[in-house]
Amino acid sequence: MDKDKIIAELNRHKKMPYLDFRLKQETEEFTDTLFYTLFDTNTPVGVNLEMLENKFNHLMDKACMELEKPSEELWNSYIAQLPLILEKLNLDAEAILNCDPASLSIQEIYMAYPGFYAISIYRLAHELYMAGVPLIPRLMTEYAHRQTGVDINPGAKIGKSFFIDHATGVVIGETAIIHDNVKIYQGVTLGALYVAKNLEKTKRHPTIENNVTIYANATILGGETVVGANSIIGGNAWITESVPPNSKVYHTPEIKIKTAPNV
Structure with a gap:
């Protein structure tokens, strides 16, 4: 079979719905930026929130290619929940510190504990899941799954x-x-x-x-x-x-x- 026939056969069998795998990669970049915005001392919160809004709108354009896009107020509602999410995550970190005799400092929990990272990404994804955002929350938790071995469905x-x-x-x-x-x-x-x-x-x-x-x-x-x-x-x-x-x-x-x- 020559090259043109191979290409034609591949295209014929490519029956999936619209798939743009840049959505996956860009969701992972969005997730990293979001995590650093909440926790990294050297990351400017105000600057990053504007960057995250742009990234989020770009992701939504891809994720909603064949679906109705949720309200434009979604992002503002989401970031309004971030202080509460951060408060919960700080309690999670304290629980780990208090329960695990091997933990030497609170910094170690935030930076080195895969369980804490998985919980963090779950909590950030869960709010988007509850708001009806398609696909993105699952991509976020699967990104954490791949890095930590913890599989928490965002629902x-x-x-x-x-x-x-x-x-x-x-x-x-x-x-x-x-x-x-x-x-x-x-x-x-x-x-x-x-x-x-x-x-x-x-x-x-x-x-x-x-x-x-x-x-x-x-x-x-x-x-x-x-x-x-x-x-x-x-x-x-x-x-x-x-x-x-x-x-x-x-x-x-x-x-x-x-x-x-x-x-």
Whole structure:
């Protein structure tokens, strides 16, 4: 097959809707600028907010190519929420500092903890998700997912003082609800019990109430599953039904140790 035929065949099979992958790259640049605007001491907030508005409008032009563009007041409404988002993120950072004995300073939390970064990008994306912005919030959280190993859907609802330790492998689904002062360790999944497209508008992921700790590799599934306040979920637990408040749930594996003689 000659080159012209190859090109023709590629174009014939290119049946996807309008895709401009610059949207992905530019969303990642927007996300970085937004993060630095909130946290970097040397970044001028006023100058960057104007830059971010231009970037955002450019992104919206691409993201809404085949959709109705949301109100022009959206950006002003969004930046009005930034002080509250920053206040929540500062509480998240303090929760990590207070809970993790390995943390040496608050600066270390902001600059080196992947869990904090993932939570930050989630909170920034969540407000856009709630405002009905298409695609951009998901691109933001997937950017954080790629960098941290933490997959938080921007539709999830997460309360104050949230702590993710070690981060890698955490999955939090779109309809999950997490209340205040919750601690989650690596490998935890807050997922759906069933996966079917007709469940798109239903609550598929669990609710975690106040002051719950979920240890590594626990899996909690189902939209009707509620983990009651002040409960502790042990590592590797598999939960598909509700847990009463003040409970401890644990999985006990059978461990056998054989020591070779005369070694």
